[in-house]
Amino acid sequence: MPSLTPAERIASMLRIRxxxxxxxxxxxxxxxxxxxxxxxxxxATAVAACAPLLAGDVIYTTWRxxxxxxxxxxxxxxxxxxxxxxxxxxxxxxxxxxxxxxxxLGIPATSALVGGNLPLAVGTxxxxxxxxxxxxxxxxxxxxxxxxxxxxxxxxxxxxxxxxLFLCENNSIPxxxxxxxxxxxxxxxxKRLADxxxxxxxxxxxxxxxxxxxxxxxxxxxxxxVRGGSGPRFVEVRCTRWPGSFPxxxxxxxxxxxxxxxxxxxxxxxxxxxxxxxxxxxxLYVRGCVAAGTLERGALQxxxxxxxxxxxxAVQFALASPFPDASEAYGPVFAQxxxxx
Amino acid sequence: MKITFAEGxxxxxxxxxxxxxxxxxxxxxxxxxxxxxxxxxxxxxxxxAERISVAPISELGLAGAATGAAIGGLRPLVDLSxxxxxxxxxxxxxNEAANIHYMSGGQTSxxxxxxxxxxxxxxxxxxxxxxxxxxxxxxxxxxxxxxxxAEDAYRLMKWALQESANPTVYISHGMLFGESADIDPxxxxxxxxxxxxxxxxxxxxxxxxxxTVPRALAAAAALDKEHGVSAEVVDLRSIAPLDRQTVxxxxxxxxxxxxxDECHRSFGVAAEVAASLAEEGLSSLKAPxxxxxxxxxxxxxxxxLEAELTVSAERILAGALRVLGR
Numbered sequence: 001m002p003s004l005t006p007a008e009r010i011a012s013m014l015r016i017r018x019x020x021x022x023x024x025x026x027x028x029x030x031x032x033x034x035x036x037x038x039x040x041x042x043x044a045t046a047v048a049a050c051a052p053l054l055a056g057d058v059i060y061t062t063w064r065x066x067x068x069x070x071x072x073x074x075x076x077x078x079x080x081x082x083x084x085x086x087x088x089x090x091x092x093x094x095x096x097x098x099x100x101x102x103x104x105l106g107i108p109a110t111s112a113l114v115g116g117n118l119p120l121a122v123g124t125x126x127x128x129x130x131x132x133x134x135x136x137x138x139x140x141x142x143x144x145x146x147x148x149x150x151x152x153x154x155x156x157x158x159x160x161x162x163x164x165l166f167l168c169e170n171n172s173i174p175x176x177x178x179x180x181x182x183x184x185x186x187x188x189x190x191k192r193l194a195d196x197x198x199x200x201x202x203x204x205x206x207x208x209x210x211x212x213x214x215x216x217x218x219x220x221x222x223x224x225x226v227r228g229g230s231g232p233r234f235v236e237v238r239c240t241r242w243p244g245s246f247p248x249x250x251x252x253x254x255x256x257x258x259x260x261x262x263x264x265x266x267x268x269x270x271x272x273x274x275x276x277x278x279x280x281x282x283x284l285y286v287r288g289c290v291a292a293g294t295l296e297r298g299a300l301q302x303x304x305x306x307x308x309x310x311x312x313x314a315v316q317f318a319l320a321s322p323f324p325d326a327s328e329a330y331g332p333v334f335a336q337x338x339x340x341x
Numbered sequence: 342m343k344i345t346f347a348e349g350x351x352x353x354x355x356x357x358x359x360x361x362x363x364x365x366x367x368x369x370x371x372x373x374x375x376x377x378x379x380x381x382x383x384x385x386x387x388x389x390a391e392r393i394s395v396a397p398i399s400e401l402g403l404a405g406a407a408t409g410a411a412i413g414g415l416r417p418l419v420d421l422s423x424x425x426x427x428x429x430x431x432x433x434x435x436n437e438a439a440n441i442h443y444m445s446g447g448q449t450s451x452x453x454x455x456x457x458x459x460x461x462x463x464x465x466x467x468x469x470x471x472x473x474x475x476x477x478x479x480x481x482x483x484x485x486x487x488x489x490x491a492e493d494a495y496r497l498m499k500w501a502l503q504e505s506a507n508p509t510v511y512i513s514h515g516m517l518f519g520e521s522a523d524i525d526p527x528x529x530x531x532x533x534x535x536x537x538x539x540x541x542x543x544x545x546x547x548x549x550x551x552x553t554v555p556r557a558l559a560a561a562a563a564l565d566k567e568h569g570v571s572a573e574v575v576d577l578r579s580i581a582p583l584d585r586q587t588v589x590x591x592x593x594x595x596x597x598x599x600x601x602d603e604c605h606r607s608f609g610v611a612a613e614v615a616a617s618l619a620e621e622g623l624s625s626l627k628a629p630x631x632x633x634x635x636x637x638x639x640x641x642x643x644x645x646l647e648a649e650l651t652v653s654a655e656r657i658l659a660g661a662l663r664v665l666g667r
Binding site for chain 2: 058060089090091092093094095099101102103104108109110111113116118119120121122123124125126127128130131134148149152153155156159160331332333334335336337
């Protein structure tokens with residue numbers, strides 16, 4: 001099974017963070033219309049979830065998909081072009097940020113309906129089971145468990161014993177609750193999210209979204225169990241909401257993330273400083289690697305410079321891409337016979 | 342070979358399972374509560390049990406799982422049971438399956454078949470009598486098949502399972518199960534998207550689909566016998582794609598049009614056909630178009646009440662006489 005070195009893990013997380021920062025900047029400059037959702041603060045989860053996946057495996061994600069796509073290997077330039085509604089976007093401007101998909105990478109369809117992707121994931125896992133190869137990871141948020149679709153999908157997955165990992169990123173947790181050790185969703189009456197799949201006889205776990213190293217171990221192990229044919233798994237990854245996501249439109253309260261925040265410097269706003277100190281998987285992992293002597297700050301600076309340059313190039317590519325011709329609006333509504341896989 | 346609608350359905354499923362290992366079923370209650378029709382499914386259940394996934398009562402989950410299975414390379418037929426229950430599944434049928442090909446910019450195709458045993462079936466009352474084809478007709482990306490006889494029951498199901506590249510809703514009808522036809526399984530199928538002129542005539546066109554096809558044919562026979570009227574009957578076969586050209590050609594010939602439709606009157610299949618005639622066929626019309634459809638009320642339980650709302654051969658005949666000014 002592929003595993004990540006600390007430098008690779010950091011680079012993957014950093015790519016997501018720098019991409020999302022570019023998104024926020026482009027949005028604040030009114031470069032694209034419509035609402036969008038960034039993945040800052042949850043990077044460790046996407047990276048850990050996608051690391052053990054192989055060609056032929058499938059992921060289903062949501063409206064908060066940028067991190068998942070990047071971790072699975074999507075090109076940031078084509079992603080950004082799609083977010084800007086440009087012709088060179090992965091979906092030719094038909095999806096935007098909400099439905100970004102890259103079929104060639106095993107990201108065949110992205111649903112922006114809460115809980116809407118879980119049934120799809122179970123069906124694709126059924127296809128994997130019948131074929132005898134492949135597995136599915138389904139990303140959802142905590143609110144997905146408030147939808148009937150999620151319950152029905154998990155029930156089917158358990159009944160059919162199909163290879164799907166339900167990965168629920170519980171990002172509903174404000175910092176003050178995290179301090180008190182409370183992790184329930186804001187509006188689900190279940191005391192623990194895992195009680196819902198647990199009642200359907202799906203083995204469940206919980207993991208800390210701020211601990212990138214432990215997440216890597218946990219999600220690799222769960223993926224191996226699912227791939228081994230022992231049926232579905234459910235994991236709740238507890239993430240503390242990044243303060244930049246509290247406003248209706250995401251913002252960078254203190255500008256882009258700084259490598260120094262992993263060490264002696266602090267963001268200049270109290271809530272962000274506290275989040276950085278306790279809950280940011282990137283700052284905490286970077287700090288841990290340096291403290292353990294695994295990586296030096298100079299090497300980290302070089303990784304960051306490379307990632308920044310990559311994301312700047314992605315933005316340039318997207319801005320240079322033309323808007324699609326208006327006639328593109330009319331299709332493709334239907335696939336031609338013979339086109340279906 | 343003479344087969345019934347139910348036998349045609351079962352035969353198409355059996356042949357498709359045998360022909361393509363990607364074809365599979367999620368649920369198998371295709372024949373509803375009809376024991377004679379259920380008997381036709383026995384070969385499928387006996388020969389392909391391992392290709393049929395057990396289906397709990399979870400229409401939303403099942404519709405989504407079938408969609409996901411299609412994305413994963415299978416060609417599923419999912420039983421969404423009684424027509425009214427497709428509403429439980431609407432979010433997956435309408436907002437996932439139908440959108441995926443377009444939203445992905447053509448990257449992903451979804452060859453899934455949703456089976457809906459639709460229609461006013463006698464005693465189904467308000468919550469078990471729906472025909473959702475008109476509502477589904479508002480959803481770009483769905484193919485909606487509405488066979489009106491045994492031949493299309495067989496051929497359209499085979500096409501959906503073996504050839505279609507897109508999400509398809511197959512509108513079946515319990516009152517059609519016993520309809521029979523002589524078919525030659527080796528003969529080519531009239532392409533999907535083409536309506537069939539199933540009776541030629543000169544005085545007016547009756548446009549029908551699903552259950553209204555045999556009733557329109559019965560009305561046409563009575564018009565001929567009792568009133569000396571020559572009615573042409575056009576079976577739409579599919580609601581999406583909708584073959585407006587065949588309807589327009591027929592009306593250009595007859596000059597009069599009646600649309601017999603088991604959807605509710607407002608915003609129904611009949612309304613769409615009438616709108617097309619108004620837009621593109623007005624100069625052909627010698628009389629206003631007539632819709633014979635279900636009044637805009639829920640379906641009642643009691644037999645005489647249900648009969649009052651039913652698009653019967655008698656009501657089609659009466660409508661035809663009105664169009665003819667008699």
